[in-house]
Amino acid sequence: MPAGERLPGAPDRAERIVLHVDMDCFYASCERLREPELEGEPLVVGMGYEAGETIGAVATASYEAREYGVESAQAIGAALDNLPRKAEEPDDPDAGYYRPVDMDFYQEVGGEVKEILYELGDTVREVSIDEAYLDVTERTAWDVAEGFGRHVKQRIQREVGVPASVGVAPDMSTAKLASDHDKPDGLVVVEPDEVREFLAPIEIEDVHGVGPVRARELREMGIDTAGDLAAADPYELVERFGERGRELHRRARGVDNRPVEPRGKPKSLSRESSFDGATDDFERVREQARTLGEAVADRATRKDAFYRTIGVKVVTPPYDVHTRAESLPGPVDDPDLVEDVTQDLLDEFADERVRKVGVRVSNLDFSEREQANLDGFADADASGDGDGTLDRGRYDRDREDDQSDRDGQVSLGDFE
Ligand code: DCP
Ligand code: MG
Numbered sequence: 001m002p003a004g005e006r007l008p009g010a011p012d013r014a015e016r017i018v019l020h021v022d023m024d025c026f027y028a029s030c031e032r033l034r035e036p037e038l039e040g041e042p043l044v045v046g047m048g049y050e051a052g053e054t055i056g057a058v059a060t061a062s063y064e065a066r067e068y069g070v071e072s073a074q075a076i077g078a079a080l081d082n083l084p085r086k087a088e089e090p091d092d093p094d095a096g097y098y099r100p101v102d103m104d105f106y107q108e109v110g111g112e113v114k115e116i117l118y119e120l121g122d123t124v125r126e127v128s129i130d131e132a133y134l135d136v137t138e139r140t141a142w143d144v145a146e147g148f149g150r151h152v153k154q155r156i157q158r159e160v161g162v163p164a165s166v167g168v169a170p171d172m173s174t175a176k177l178a179s180d181h182d183k184p185d186g187l188v189v190v191e192p193d194e195v196r197e198f199l200a201p202i203e204i205e206d207v208h209g210v211g212p213v214r215a216r217e218l219r220e221m222g223i224d225t226a227g228d229l230a231a232a233d234p235y236e237l238v239e240r241f242g243e244r245g246r247e248l249h250r251r252a253r254g255v256d257n258r259p260v261e262p263r264g265k266p267k268s269l270s271r272e273s274s275f276d277g278a279t280d281d282f283e284r285v286r287e288q289a290r291t292l293g294e295a296v297a298d299r300a301t302r303k304d305a306f307y308r309t310i311g312v313k314v315v316t317p318p319y320d321v322h323t324r325a326e327s328l329p330g331p332v333d334d335p336d337l338v339e340d341v342t343q344d345l346l347d348e349f350a351d352e353r354v355r356k357v358g359v360r361v362s363n364l365d366f367s368e369r370e371q372a373n374l375d376g377f378a379d380a381d382a383s384g385d386g387d388g389t390l391d392r393g394r395y396d397r398d399r400e401d402d403q404s405d406r407d408g409q410v411s412l413g414d415f416e
Pocket of ligand 2: 025026130
């Protein structure tokens with residue numbers, strides 16, 4: 001049943017069970033996955049701390065580094081003042097480790113976490129690379145919700161190897177506050193009759209929808225906590241903030257009816273990787289594309305996704321993004337075809353220097369396997385398992401240029 005819809009007689013929203021997951025110091029945890037000796041050490045992930053660089057910012061800091069006052073979005077100079085680099089001060093016990101951001105890797109780890117979450121929730125709303133809401137109403141009950149939350153954390157830790165904090169509550173905004181309440185490695189369950197009490201001491205800045213400006217105004221009105229906000233006169237809030245004021249008043253009282261709506265199935269699956277600087281060795285590019293294509297095809301298979309379009313992305317210096325794609329007459333699950341098509345599409349770039357290459361399958365179809373056997377769609381194996389015997393000659397080789405990818409951005413969501 002879609003989220004938000006209830007059959008007559010089914011539990012109303014007060015009995016919804018929403019679970020929010022937010023990974024702990026996510027980029028730093030990913031770095032620790034491949035460099036376990038960084039476990040327990042102050043670790044900063046960011047850009048621009050290399051010798052001679054002065055512009056840059058911290059993406060995240062491990063909890064040990066936060067003790068030194070290092071935090072997300074801090075200028076790298078300030079971070080280095082608080083916590084010198086171990087590489088430069090090897091004998092300083094108060095020095096830390098710095099690592100550059102590697103989005104491709106974090107996306108991969110985040111993807112593995114999300115796969116587990118999709119198994120565990122009735123519906124999942126992905127919010128960012130390290131954060132998601134799950135509606136788990138049908139999967140658990142309040143008296144065992146803590147055990148369920150622990151199970152979610154343990155599965156992520158065991159199968160992916162990174163720590164998460166989890167909050168469980170009857171609505172999204174309380175669940176988010178709950179996951180943040182006991183970070184890192186937190187697990188906080190707020191049952192329906194505990195919501196008001198849980199929210200009461202929350203600082204006004206932390207209430208969802210309250211930005212720094214509104215927080216200042218609220219504090220001027222003597223409203224310092226969610227409890228104060230809940231107790232405030234709603235008419236006064238509406239007078240001051242309009243409809244938004246009413247909404248905030250409701251949130252502070254734990255009234256948040258938003259259903260956990262999935263963002264929808266992915267529209268495409270892709271992988272890309274950069275070369276140090278740019279390479280003029282096109283065999284390397286081809287080889288890399290082969291590896292990426294295998295990974296993408298494998299992910300599609302695991303997600304039961306069939307694709308109608310196979311594409312490549314090639315980034316040439318200074319940062320020109322070229323995308324090429326080929327549409328197939330029907331959906332396939334065929335790793336060999338991914339390789340053939342991507343290698344063909346790469347031909348036109350053979351004389352270019354390449355900074356980055358990517359492979360994407362799109363126009364995804366998640367319907368049942370047998371439906372992929374379209375009439376007239378060559379498949380020698382009647383079982384329909386797509387064993388690579390498709391007759392390429394039959395394809396209408398539409399070329400398309402995907403304009404949406406031409407902005408040169410390091411797009412995380414789309415060409416993930
Ligand atoms: N991020 C970033 N720049 C920011 C904030 C965050 O690049 N200003 C990145 C790095 C984080 C990731 O997004 O690892 C997730 O953001 P979170 O706000 O969840 O922060 P963390 O996961 O790092 O820490 P926490 O344990 O507080 O969730
Ligand atoms: Mg996080």
